[in-house]
Amino acid sequence: MPSEAYDAWRRSAAARVGGPGRVLAWARAEDGFVVGGPAALSFGGGDPTGGGDDWQHVGWHEIEHGGWNAESRALSWTLYGGRRGRVGLAEPGRLPELFRERVAASIAVERFVAIRGERGVTVTARRDLGGDGTLTWHSSLTRGLSWSTEGVAEEAARVSSELQSEYGSSSPGW
Structure with missing residues (x-):
């Protein structure tokens, strides 16, 4: 360089x-x-x-x-x-x-949860590799689902809460 x-x-x-x-x-x-x-x-x-x-x-x-x-x-x-x-x-x-x-x-935790067939939500905890190790939580949907689809936001929140209680919480990123 x-x-x-x-x-x-x-x-x-x-x-x-x-x-x-x-x-x-x-x-x-x-x-x-x-x-x-x-x-x-x-x-x-x-x-x-x-x-x-x-x-x-x-x-x-x-x-x-x-x-x-x-x-x-x-x-x-x-x-x-x-x-x-x-x-x-x-x-x-x-x-x-x-x-x-x-x-x-940077991925500390990642879990996919099926909601409708093969469609679902992936909840991920990411770690800033240059930071203090704090986890930031995110939820991402597969194609064919939206946050307004009945039950999707609730299921994502449930899984995220469950994982955060197990691995530690930080700011949710959804």
Whole structure:
């Protein structure tokens, strides 16, 4: 990674809780760089003279799902709450593998509960890999269900409450 881009990333990442950590993997993106660190995926650096202001950081624990698409040469993800992200990688290197590993490492607890046939809710506790170990709880629905479907919200709340009493609670993220 060019030293100007590395320095800009470090300046930007230093503002995050836990600091920048170290670079586990990096790649050239369509417009800048992508850095995988212990606690976050960072992307930007297209303007190394910008003082690091163009970098964005996403905690691994914030990513609900995503992955590498070799055909489009893009790493994409969806955050809890529905916001999406995508970066095209000119040379992916180890980043796709690191992406899978770090997202999985942030999952402390995950349980799927069927509600209607194979449709149901997945309750997940995620741990910020750069934080104090606090769990954040989320509930996600499979396709074909909505939170307004009768009994869905109640079942998700029941399962989440049961798991939180067993594993510890934090802020619910649904």
